[in-house]
Amino acid sequence: MALTLVSTSRFGDHLTPPGHPESPDRAAILDGVAQRARDRGVAVIEPREATDAELERVHTPAHVRSIEATRGRATMLDADTFTSPDTADLAKLAAGAGIVAVDVILSAQQSMAAGEVASAFALVRPPGHHAESARAMGFCFYSNVAVAAAHARAHGLARVAIVDIDVHHGNGTQEIFYPDPGVLFVSTHQYPFYPGTGAAREIGAGPGEGFTANLAMEGGSTDGDYQRVIDGAVLPMLQQFDPELILVSAGFDAHEDDPLGQMRMTTAGYAWTAGRLVAAARHAGCPLALVTEGGYALGALSASLDAVCGVLEGGTPVEGEMRPPTGRGDRALTALRTAQGARWAGL
Numbered sequence: 001m002a003l004t005l006v007s008t009s010r011f012g013d014h015l016t017p018p019g020h021p022e023s024p025d026r027a028a029i030l031d032g033v034a035q036r037a038r039d040r041g042v043a044v045i046e047p048r049e050a051t052d053a054e055l056e057r058v059h060t061p062a063h064v065r066s067i068e069a070t071r072g073r074a075t076m077l078d079a080d081t082f083t084s085p086d087t088a089d090l091a092k093l094a095a096g097a098g099i100v101a102v103d104v105i106l107s108a109q110q111s112m113a114a115g116e117v118a119s120a121f122a123l124v125r126p127p128g129h130h131a132e133s134a135r136a137m138g139f140c141f142y143s144n145v146a147v148a149a150a151h152a153r154a155h156g157l158a159r160v161a162i163v164d165i166d167v168h169h170g171n172g173t174q175e176i177f178y179p180d181p182g183v184l185f186v187s188t189h190q191y192p193f194y195p196g197t198g199a200a201r202e203i204g205a206g207p208g209e210g211f212t213a214n215l216a217m218e219g220g221s222t223d224g225d226y227q228r229v230i231d232g233a234v235l236p237m238l239q240q241f242d243p244e245l246i247l248v249s250a251g252f253d254a255h256e257d258d259p260l261g262q263m264r265m266t267t268a269g270y271a272w273t274a275g276r277l278v279a280a281a282r283h284a285g286c287p288l289a290l291v292t293e294g295g296y297a298l299g300a301l302s303a304s305l306d307a308v309c310g311v312l313e314g315g316t317p318v319e320g321e322m323r324p325p326t327g328r329g330d331r332a333l334t335a336l337r338t339a340q341g342a343r344w345a346g347l
């Protein structure tokens with residue numbers, strides 16, 4: 001196991017209005033996680049800004065120009081998406097962090113022994129998965145994980161999987177790759193919930209049909225429910241897709257302490273999930289890169305990130321009792337099976 005973190009203290013300079021959940025305080029949490037990892041001997045590297053060309057692999061030039069036009073100003077792009085003077089630069093830096101993570105692990109994986117997994121975790125804000133090809137929304141300006149996936153595709157990878165575990169549906173990432181069979185997008189999220197998308201029946205379009213998979217879970221879902229959908233759908237799909245890279249939209253707002261979501265995931269549940277993603281990467285013989293999304297209970301965010309980093313470093317699982325399943329996971333699984341038909345073996 002080899003973990004690299006991509007981190008910079010600059011993400012605290014993206015300012016949001018007082019009381020906004022996606023606050024600069026989250027950057028201090030990310031910095032603390034990076035510092036503790038550094039103290040354990042983990043490599044921590046700085047991101048770079050994504051170039052316009054790299055952003056325009058997934059966003060329209062007009063969208064990139066519209067974010068650029070906010071430089072130096074505080075603006076409101078939708079009811080909960082705000083810029084501050086440095087946001088245009090920091091949004092590019094967050095997208096670039098995912099690119100740096102991909103570059104690091106693709107190169108590291110080549111020197112790994114069989115069964116070993118190179119991993120990287122980009123600790124970023126602003127988050128990205130709500131940003132669509134032509135629209136900023138839901139605290140997001142560029143889809144950081146989509147930019148990272150497109151970067152990997154541009155460097156010759158035929159199959160990239162994106163697993164989105166944020167409590168909200170990653171509508172932006174889904175929209176960007178909806179017709180694309182080269183990117184498998186699998187999301188676990190609270191449904192119905194913001195942003196309104198993410199029903200099981202949304203399965204991709206044209207050649208991409210079947211390559212979008214939504215595990216639409218009711219509020220109140222527990223660790224045990226997540227275990228059911230991850231082992232019952234996410235892992236079998238990854239196994240069959242045989243990705244050359246697994247990317248993760250790592251949101252921690254499904255945590256039971258989170259003020260926005262109604263899920264009941266624990267820190268131990270997040271560590272378990274990370275372990276399963278490592279197992280999927282090991283099975284595929286591919287590297288694993290995570291990019292932060294949401295997570296608004298600062299203590300839970302910090303503890304969950306530490307726990308996930310520990311798993312990626314190859315450490316022992318986190319102690320802690322996980323909550324048993326409630327049936328919500330099984331219902332999401334049934335809806336997914338119905339929507340996907342016989343496309344995926346083992347569902």
Ligand SMILES: [Zn+2]
Nearest residue numbers: 166168253294
């Ligand atoms: Zn979220």
